[in-house]
Amino acid sequence: MSRRETTKLETRQLILEAARKLFHTKGPEQCTMRDIAREAGVSPASVVVHFKNKTALLEVALYEDIEKAIAGAVATMPQDACLHDRLMHIAQCMYGFYDNDRELYRVLIRDTTFEKAGQNPYLTKQLEDYLQFFGAMIEQEKLLGTVRFDADARIAASSLFSLYFSVLMEFLRNPNMPLNMALEWLAASAHQHLTGILTSKEGKGK
Amino acid sequence: MSRRETTKLETRQLILEAARKLFHTKGPEQCTMRDIAREAGVSPASVVVHFKNKTALLEVALYEDIEKAIAGAVATMPQDACLHDRLMHIAQCMYGFYDNDRELYRVLIRDTTFEKAGQNPYLTKQLEDYLQFFGAMIEQEKLLGTVRFDADARIAASSLFSLYFSVLMEFLRNPNMPLNMALEWLAASAHQHLTGILTSKEGKGK
DNA sequence: TTTTATTATTAAACACGTTCAACAACAAAA
DNA sequence: TTTTGTTGTTGAACGTGTTTAATAATAAAA
Structure with a gap:
């Protein structure tokens, strides 16, 4: 060099x-x-x-810490727990991580995820990997017989991430919101997505 | 005066x-x-x-049109259709509305929904009303026997809105994404949330 | 009416992110 | 070595959202 x-x-x-x-x-x-x-x-x-610009600097300056947080969350995930509990473990780790500086990560997420697609290569890749990981987890649950075979794992992964993301934004937007409240809210949403809300006859009919 | x-x-x-x-x-x-x-x-x-600032001007300048779009979507909602189809009708109307100027609404949503809570009084109120309406709709479905009594209607409303919102953002971020693709994606996500993805024994066990 | 207080408006200035033309340090070619 | 090309760096400037101090028009009080 x-x-x-x-x-x-x-x-x-x-x-x-x-x-x-x-x-x-x-x-x-x-x-x-x-x-x-x-x-x-x-x-x-x-x-x-x-x-290039301030947002790009923000992204590069912070994405490694986020990556470490994700890696830590995945590494400590309880292998024998059910799908719901494993998802919540990850959420708990990540929300806890963002809780260290809510204002900072609120601005980061606002300035990256809402830009036109194609910017933010680092965070975009992180999200893709994350979704792939989720999807694989759900596929595996199919083999274990806990998740229905006709359920689309990619849709499930992106849907569960949407729920995770929405609650996260509400958490970051409201500095007074306790971490537990966010986690409970997400737990209820995720549980609903896993089990559905329709009565059996309606649910099966589709 | x-x-x-x-x-x-x-x-x-x-x-x-x-x-x-x-x-x-x-x-x-x-x-x-x-x-x-x-x-x-x-x-x-x-x-x-x-x-006060440019974002506030953007919000005031646009929220009335959004309100009209919502009102139109609700007014034309097929009363006898199932919950899923009614939700999708609203989504179709709204996505179609935003499709008229994706860039504009992408910026609006970025600059409002990701600000600290308490700003954006107009859009915040719209969202609250929207969620209340959704919640009432779901409560009513309980009486009709299509939605389980133990399902939390508020959680369901906010969850379904999260799915709607996430797909919308992806739609606005990608100018080449066809309207139909966004709608199909949302339909799959919403259907999953309504019916769940766990096998019966798992789902009932919770 | 005259005087005082209030307020809608604005020109000028500020702070910030970003751009640009020029420079200087280095590398490559002669 | 000398000449030429390349490129990392920067001071100065630009465009933008926003602030501020002053002005002028209106309302209220004397």
Whole structure:
């Protein structure tokens, strides 16, 4: 690697570290690109050269921590628990993680997941992997006989994620909402999705 | 009403009309507050005095049309159709409505629903009414015997709305996604939520 | 009527994210 | 080595949403 490339990587790292520090301490909307540049010891223009815009910087600065949180949640998942409990274990880990800095992750999610598709490559990939994992879990439950064979695992995975995501947003939007309330709400929603709400005759009829 | 109050209302209306026009023609991110002010024949500062910020102006400028779309969807809802089909009728009407200007409504929803709770009074109220309506619909189904008595109607309403909302966002984020694809996706998700995915023994066991 | 208080309006300024033209450090070619 | 090309960096500037201090028009009080 040439001298040019190494110094470029170094400044990139300087910016990333400065960004991570200020995003957490001052909040993502209170800290400016100029703040980050000053903290990193580079010019504001340099920040943009390296990260295209503030949202992209936010994404790159935070996605690794999220990835670790997911990995931790999956690693500690109780293998013998039922589908519902395993889902709730993941949710509990992730909500707990986001609870460390709700404002920060609210802004991150707002500025990424609601952009036009194609931006946010890191978080997009995370979501895809996540959904794939969920889908595989549900497929496996079919083999165990707990999930019906005619149920579409991909639809189930994306639906359960939708429920997870909606409650998460409500959780992040309301700083006073206790973590337990969010988890209970999600548990009720997920349970409903697993068991349905129609009476037997109606449910079977479809 | 004093002369002062009437002229104030007039300028407010001028701004609103200018905003509605430019939001639709130029797009919400392309048209600036200065553009709107010029179109309305007032100063940029005046726009802020009347609407606090651009997002609030966006919300006020658009929520009435959304309200009309909801009202139309509810009014044309087939009374004798099953719960699933009635939900899908509403979704079809609303997705079709948003399809008229996906970019505009994507920005609106991003800038409102992801803000801290308490902002966006208009859209918040709309959502509350919407959920109440859904909940009542589901309660009624209980009396008809199609929905189980032990199912929580409020959880069901918010869950079904979450599914509706998630698919809507994906629809608005992807300009190439056909309307039908979004509707089919939602139909599959909603059907799953109504009927569940667990096998009978598992589902009943809970 | 005259004086005082209120308020709708705005020009000018500010803060921020971002762009651009120029520079300087490095690499490649002669 | 000298010349030429490449590229990481930046100061200055731009466009935008928003704030602020001042103005002018109206209402209320004397």
